Amino acid sequence: xxxxxxILKWLDQEFSESEIQDLKQTESFETLEKIAFYSSQxxxxxxxxxxxxxxxxxxxxxxxxxxxxxxNFKVWFSAAAAxxxxxxxxxxxxxxxxxxxxxHIAENTTIYLPDNSEVLLNANSKISYNSNSWKVQRSxxxxxxxxxxxxxxxxxxxRTPSGIVQxxxxxxxxxxxxxxxxxxxxxxxVSVTFKNKTVKxxxxxxxxxxxxxxxxxxxxxxxxxxxTEKESSFNRIPLNQxxxxxxxxxxxxxxxxxxxxxxxxTGSFTNTNQKIALESISIPLKLxxxxxxxxxxxxxxxxx
Amino acid sequence: xxxxxxxLCEENHFSDxxxxxxxxxxxxxxYKCGDSATALDLVQDAFAKIWENCSKIxxxxxxxxxxxxxxNLFLNTVKHKKVVLTYAKDVPNLDRNNExxxxxxxxxxxRIRLEKAISTLTVAQREVFLMNRIDGxxxxxxxxxxxxxxxxVEKRMSGALKILKAQIENI
Numbered sequence: 001x002x003x004x005x006x007i008l009k010w011l012d013q014e015f016s017e018s019e020i021q022d023l024k025q026t027e028s029f030e031t032l033e034k035i036a037f038y039s040s041q042x043x044x045x046x047x048x049x050x051x052x053x054x055x056x057x058x059x060x061x062x063x064x065x066x067x068x069x070x071x072n073f074k075v076w077f078s079a080a081a082a083x084x085x086x087x088x089x090x091x092x093x094x095x096x097x098x099x100x101x102x103x104h105i106a107e108n109t110t111i112y113l114p115d116n117s118e119v120l121l122n123a124n125s126k127i128s129y130n131s132n133s134w135k136v137q138r139s140x141x142x143x144x145x146x147x148x149x150x151x152x153x154x155x156x157x158x159r160t161p162s163g164i165v166q167x168x169x170x171x172x173x174x175x176x177x178x179x180x181x182x183x184x185x186x187x188x189x190v191s192v193t194f195k196n197k198t199v200k201x202x203x204x205x206x207x208x209x210x211x212x213x214x215x216x217x218x219x220x221x222x223x224x225x226x227x228t229e230k231e232s233s234f235n236r237i238p239l240n241q242x243x244x245x246x247x248x249x250x251x252x253x254x255x256x257x258x259x260x261x262x263x264x265x266t267g268s269f270t271n272t273n274q275k276i277a278l279e280s281i282s283i284p285l286k287l288x289x290x291x292x293x294x295x296x297x298x299x300x301x302x303x304x
Numbered sequence: 305x306x307x308x309x310x311x312l313c314e315e316n317h318f319s320d321x322x323x324x325x326x327x328x329x330x331x332x333x334x335y336k337c338g339d340s341a342t343a344l345d346l347v348q349d350a351f352a353k354i355w356e357n358c359s360k361i362x363x364x365x366x367x368x369x370x371x372x373x374x375x376n377l378f379l380n381t382v383k384h385k386k387v388v389l390t391y392a393k394d395v396p397n398l399d400r401n402n403e404x405x406x407x408x409x410x411x412x413x414x415r416i417r418l419e420k421a422i423s424t425l426t427v428a429q430r431e432v433f434l435m436n437r438i439d440g441x442x443x444x445x446x447x448x449x450x451x452x453x454x455x456x457v458e459k460r461m462s463g464a465l466k467i468l469k470a471q472i473e474n475i
Contacts, residue, residue: 008461012436037398039438049322053322114376114380
């Protein structure tokens with residue numbers, strides 16, 4: 001748009017006749033002038049302030065899933081002490097209200113945080129946060145696995161039992177399971193604090209703590225984690241973690257007989273077809289399995 | 305906690321603040337969602353947050369807090385209605401002296417196209433554009449209320465103008 005700066009200035013302040021004459025040289029000024037004039041005559045609905053205030057005072061407020069609380073303004077007209085107690089107690093309770101979301105076995109869900117950041121929760125995971133202090137501090141708790149798409153803004157931090165991950169505006173995946181803590185950064189920059197050690201991960205970099213020891217994995221070019229496309233993939237992960245994930249994605253119990261579950265597995269399985277998923281494990285590892293109701297038993301066909 | 309903060313928790317002071325800022329906040333919510341009932345709900349919820357956090361909020365920043373709360377609450381609502389704004393009664397035309405029926409009809413059509421075009425703006429563009437045009441707010445003021453930079457406000461205005469011009473001229 002030609003003369004953009006001048007046009008913007010004209011809309012922000014009063015221009016003199018001569019300044020406006022100048023602007024008339026701008027292409028499409030006539031249209032812009034009409035846009036400016038007619039839009040200023042539009043009217044949003046008028047609100048009756050007194051009526052709204054009365055209605056405000058008699059409202060009871062429904063907060064997030066866990067809490068229902070009402071503020072009774074009539075208390076103002078009784079003892080001052082009672083007022084202070086009410087404000088103090090409700091203030092305290094209000095601030096401690098957490099919003100939480102949980103997934104069960106074989107369930108994924110997407111959650112939008114108050115600032116429009118997105119969280120995809122993998123199976124058997126839980127996040128919780130205080131939505132009222134979100135404006136001041138973006139901090140949430142995670143147990144399990146989630147993929148985050150964080151809006152630009154204040155520092156965003158995720159606390160897990162194993163460590164804290166902090167970011168500014170980015171996409172990353174955190175996996176926090178038994179003895180297994182892994183963070184993949186897909187975009188932006190992430191800082192991970194683990195047992196008083198802090199590590200920074202740029203896009204494509206991954207970090208893992210398995211049974212207490214830290215490993216840096218190869219850089220990956222994947223745009224987002226495979227589980228968000230319904231596939232679980234593993235890169236040199238002990239078999240027992242792989243079998244744990246199978247149990248999370250399908251409603252089954254897994255037992256093993258005569259198999260070394262510390263053996264490292266690289267590969268993947270689908271989260272949408274149990275038979276194919278089981279074969280994705282058994283075939284590369286040359287195992288067999290039998291199905292007894294909801295229990296799958298993996299065993300070595302050639303075992304003595 | 306300074307004396308100023310204590311005042312917001314005082315009913316009279318709060319009610320004053322409420323009445324003074326209700327229309328502006330409600331306009332803001334309306335520009336976003338296009339439905340007066342939803343807009344009023346958002347605003348009442350936002351004022352509720354202020355009341356409940358009254359001792360914690362810095363008095364100089366409470367207006368910004370109000371607008372940011374409305375914004376955040378809006379982001380949490382799932383339904384988005386098409387935003388339709390109506391004109392005040394007896395709207396004069398740009399050229400008050402022109403009484404030809406052709407001109408009057410032309411301006412009427414322009415207004416209709418403008419209404420439609422405004423509803424196609426993004427929420428971000430629309431709210432800034434209307435706060436400037438209808439509420440008469442300067443860019444600096446809008447920047448403060450929305451907690452963004454003045455440059456960001458200007459960018460949104462510029463985007464809005466480009467889209468409005470293109471939509472209107474293409475029909």
